[in-house]
Amino acid sequence: MKKILYLVCLFISFQSFAQDSTKTSLRPYISIGTSIGNVNPSNPGTDNFSKASYPSIEGGIMGKNVSLGLVLGCENFFVTANARKFYELKTAISYPINSCSVYALFGAGAYFEKKFNNFIEYGAGFSYMPEKLGYFVQYSNWAGSNYVSLGATYAF
Numbered sequence: 650m651k652k653i654l655y656l657v658c659l660f661i662s663f664q665s666f667a668q669d670s671t672k673t674s675l676r677p678y679i680s681i682g683t684s685i686g687n688v689n690p691s692n693p694g695t696d697n698f699s700k701a702s703y704p705s706i707e708g709g710i711m712g713k714n715v716s717l718g719l720v721l722g723c724e725n726f727f728v729t730a731n732a733r734k735f736y737e738l739k740t741a742i743s744y745p746i747n748s749c750s751v752y753a754l755f756g757a758g759a760y761f762e763k764k765f766n767n768f769i770e771y772g773a774g775f776s777y778m779p780e781k782l783g784y785f786v787q788y789s790n791w792a793g794s795n796y797v798s799l800g801a802t803y804a805f
Contacts, residue, residue, distance in 0.1 A: 678716070680707040682800025683726065684791065702726035703796070707739065711804065716741045720758065734761045737770065748779040754789065768792035778802065 686701040695701040704726055709718025717740045725732035737758025743750040756770040772789025783802045788795070 675710045675712050676804050678707075678709060678711050678718070678802055678804040680718070680785070680800050680802040681705070682707070682785070682798050684722075684789070684796040684798040686794050686796045699726040700724075703735075703791075704728070709739075714743050714745065716743070720756065724760075735759065735768075736761065737768075739770065741774075743776070748777060750776045750778070752776065752787075754787065756791075772796075774798070776802070778804070781805070 682705055684703040684705070685698075686695060686703070688698055688701045689695045703722050703724055705720050705722030707718045707720040709716055711717075717738070720737040720739055721734070722737075723732050723734050735758055737756045739754060739756035739758075741752045741754040743752035751773065752775075753773050754771065757767070758770070759765060759767040768791065770789050770791040772787055772791075774785055774787025774789075776783055776785040778784075781804050783804070785798075785800050785802060787798045789798065790796075
């Protein structure tokens with residue numbers, strides 16, 4: 650069932666790009682960010698900031714009001730050998746307000762493990778991108794946990 654959901658989301662993402670690409674040109678972008686989760690001292694998996702924070706890098710293409718990107722990241726802020734790495738296909742639909750935008754996002758991904766351990770992400774955010782360099786903050790539910798993410802984006 651989850652694989653079907655992934656395929657549906659991927660199809661919707663590509664349909665959005667197909668419709669938008671006739672109105673505007675597509676631009677590649679790259680983003681770096683950190684998702685900060687809830688630190689829970691009684692949970693050994695998230696008992697400090699490092700374990701509850703996920704650094705990532707994202708590359709993709711953006712149109713007028715839509716973007717599609719591939720995210721690569723790690724489940725530990727200070728990347729260690731035993732930290733799980735992940736990948737995610739993420740799409741966002743935005744509403745511009747001058748140099749700012751509000752956006753809704755949806756992503757589907759999995760961890761680089763022998764066992765297929767997948768997740769979905771959904772949420773909303775705010776970005777400021779006056780020229781090629783911009784900044785963002787977003788709130789999302791990722792793999793059943795809530796995160797606040799901060800980052801920077803560069804559009805080519």
